[in-house]
Structures are given as C-alpha cells and as structure tokens.
Amino acid sequence: REYAWMQAPAAPRSVVAPTITGTAKVGRVLTGARGSWSGVPSAITSAQWYRCTSAGTTTPTSANLTGCSAISGATKATYKAVTADKGKYLRLRVKAQNESGTVYRWSKATVKIAP
Numbered sequence: 001r002e003y004a005w006m007q008a009p010a011a012p013r014s015v016v017a018p019t020i021t022g023t024a025k026v027g028r029v030l031t032g033a034r035g036s037w038s039g040v041p042s043a044i045t046s047a048q049w050y051r052c053t054s055a056g057t058t059t060p061t062s063a064n065l066t067g068c069s070a071i072s073g074a075t076k077a078t079y080k081a082v083t084a085d086k087g088k089y090l091r092l093r094v095k096a097q098n099e100s101g102t103v104y105r106w107s108k109a110t111v112k113i114a115p
Helices: none
Strands: 011-018 017-019 029-033 036-038 044-052 069-072 079-081 089-098 101-106
Touching: 011 101, 017 089
Parallel strands: none
Antiparallel strands: 011 036, 017 029, 029 079, 044 069, 044 089, 089 101
16 A cells, blocks of 8 residues: 655756856866755765867756766866866766656856866
C-alpha cells in the first residue's frame, strides 16, 4: 500500500542558470555558481568546467555541447585559466539529479580568454 508521503520527489528543474564571474585571462581564477534548482528532496549537483571553441549566447540544458570539451579535473567552484584556454571560451555545466531524473544546465560562456 502506497502513501502520498512515500511518492518519489519531482525531477530536478533548473530555476536559475549557473554563472561564471572573474577576469577571463590566463592565470586568473574564475568562480562558478551552480545556479538554483528545484526538486524535493534537494537535487544533488555536480559541476564540470568546459573549454569551448565558440561563445554561444544561451544556457543549454543538454548533457553535451558541440565545440566544448571537459577540462580534466576541473570540478570545483573555482578554475584558474591556463595557457590552453587562451583564445577559447569557458563554460560551467551543472548536473542535478535525484531518484526521479537527471538534468543539465550550462552557464553562458565567458568572453574569449585573454593571454
């Protein structure tokens, strides 16, 4: 017999897109905010920084984004831009999941990373 309080939580939903702040320049530290998510209980989130060949202007919800490659080991709230980032754009992809589903949301890209 099932009770209402035993129902699975709603799947996560992105309420506010992730953001990146800081100076887009090699050697500088950028800070990512994971945005806001709904889902009861609170959705578990993880973050991954990506290096992209174009800026784009949206905050997509797909698992992968054409022209973007995950930066190995870059899963913390901050990321220090390195030489390989010069002339590229950085984005933060956040994943939220609970037992009812998995959802992705990307930040807007930084401006082109300066030397």
